[in-house]
Amino acid sequence: MDQHISTADPHAEIREEVGKLCARFPGEYWRQVDRDRAYPTAFVTALTEAGYLGALIPEEFGGAGLPLSAAAAILEEIHRSGGNAGACHAQMYIMGTILKHGSPDQKKRYLPKIATGELRLQAFGVTEPTSGTDTTALRTFAKKEGDKYIVNGQKIWTSRAEHSDLMLLLARTTPRGEVAKKTDGLSTFIVDMKSALGRGLTIRPIRTMMNHNSTEVFFDNMEVPAENLVGIEGKGFRYILDGMNAERLLISSESIGDAKWFIKKAVDYSKERVLFGRPIGQNQGVQFPIAKAYAQMRAAEALLRLGLAKFEAGQPCGEEANMGKMLCADAAWAAGEAAIQTFGGFGFAEEYDVERKYREARLYQVAPISTNLILSYVGEHVLGMPRSY
Numbered sequence: 001m002d003q004h005i006s007t008a009d010p011h012a013e014i015r016e017e018v019g020k021l022c023a024r025f026p027g028e029y030w031r032q033v034d035r036d037r038a039y040p041t042a043f044v045t046a047l048t049e050a051g052y053l054g055a056l057i058p059e060e061f062g063g064a065g066l067p068l069s070a071a072a073a074i075l076e077e078i079h080r081s082g083g084n085a086g087a088c089h090a091q092m093y094i095m096g097t098i099l100k101h102g103s104p105d106q107k108k109r110y111l112p113k114i115a116t117g118e119l120r121l122q123a124f125g126v127t128e129p130t131s132g133t134d135t136t137a138l139r140t141f142a143k144k145e146g147d148k149y150i151v152n153g154q155k156i157w158t159s160r161a162e163h164s165d166l167m168l169l170l171a172r173t174t175p176r177g178e179v180a181k182k183t184d185g186l187s188t189f190i191v192d193m194k195s196a197l198g199r200g201l202t203i204r205p206i207r208t209m210m211n212h213n214s215t216e217v218f219f220d221n222m223e224v225p226a227e228n229l230v231g232i233e234g235k236g237f238r239y240i241l242d243g244m245n246a247e248r249l250l251i252s253s254e255s256i257g258d259a260k261w262f263i264k265k266a267v268d269y270s271k272e273r274v275l276f277g278r279p280i281g282q283n284q285g286v287q288f289p290i291a292k293a294y295a296q297m298r299a300a301e302a303l304l305r306l307g308l309a310k311f312e313a314g315q316p317c318g319e320e321a322n323m324g325k326m327l328c329a330d331a332a333w334a335a336g337e338a339a340i341q342t343f344g345g346f347g348f349a350e351e352y353d354v355e356r357k358y359r360e361a362r363l364y365q366v367a368p369i370s371t372n373l374i375l376s377y378v379g380e381h382v383l384g385m386p387r388s389y
């Protein structure tokens, strides 16, 4: 029996509109912020004003109330157009923790302002210098004293901290030695960074190989009102885990956007550049790596779409979110390789944007979770092999 397969894109209109907005921020804009390691304020403002950063916020709180696949389409389009959503993507996945586990008062207090852009929730404080991937070994401690918590410790790679009003912070509230499971005793807090800055909170930028506005953050007796604890004390690790599938699916969409950008650039250039009397794209040695990257991208994209569909249907999607993240990042990298090779020496020149996008695409093999840890997840949780760490 014939089965109807719908391949219609439910977010075609969003993609078109985001594409138009991105066209106002061409390569020269991104090159300049990259050169200056500056925050793309004008772009983030335009995106916020158009309502895209509030895509996932329910309508009752002033957002668009769209599904995750719509947010994925927005991020993909930004990357496909040659831009970078790293300056603002965190809002989309951090906010899920407040939406799912925050109190009615927290939602009322923060979500409408996040939706209008009055408040930016862009900082996510999880990684620490000594614990890295081993999240439950983190040392930042929040000690309850009356109606507040006193926070001491340090985070690293806290992206966008200088450009965010709020941070979602993961800290220990019970020492690791005093909990039955190491995943217990961690709690999540909403930190009002603007009021804490200089009062127990210090932010120090880290210069990296691409423009990601990353920082180190230090807490020295920083006070956080007890009402800013999200959910139940000691259950924060679970809340963060809850949000990770969404984070992986969204970041994967950016990698797919990167892959599409690289492929288009490489195809166009390969048709224009004429050497030995014919376009270089006529040579299979140039054509095949691009064609292979395209095939990789389409396969990764299909897995990503499946992950998004399962997420939206409320089905478990850890397998697709993790594998999708790895394969989408790999596809972007393969496409980046093909593009830089196709461009030859010009691939290394700033003005073509290939070298910038190449640096940017590399991040997603490492963050927010590295490829090894994804393979460990697949080995253990999908294939049932012994835990390796």
Ligand SMILES: Cc1cc2nc3c(=O)[nH]c(=O)nc-3n(C[C@H](O)[C@H](O)[C@H](O)COP(=O)(O)OP(=O)(O)OC[C@H]3O[C@@H](n4cnc5c(N)ncnc54)[C@H](O)[C@@H]3O)c2cc1C
Pocket (backbone or CB within 6 Å): 123, 124, 125, 126, 127, 131, 132, 133, 134, 156, 157, 158, 159, 160, 208, 212, 214, 363, 366, 367, 368, 369, 370, 371, 372, 373, 376, 388, 389
């Ligand atoms: C630009 C940038 C922005 C970031 N933004 C944020 C942010 O906003 N908020 C935040 O909290 N974090 C952020 N991160 C941190 C990021 O999530 C971590 O870098 C990443 O999770 C890896 O942790 P690590 O750097 O400590 O590496 P480590 O944990 O030290 O790992 C180093 C290497 O060892 C491998 N490895 C470790 N353990 C195992 C094992 N058991 N088996 C096999 N291999 C293993 C890893 O795969 C990796 O390749 C960012 C990082 C970067 C570079």
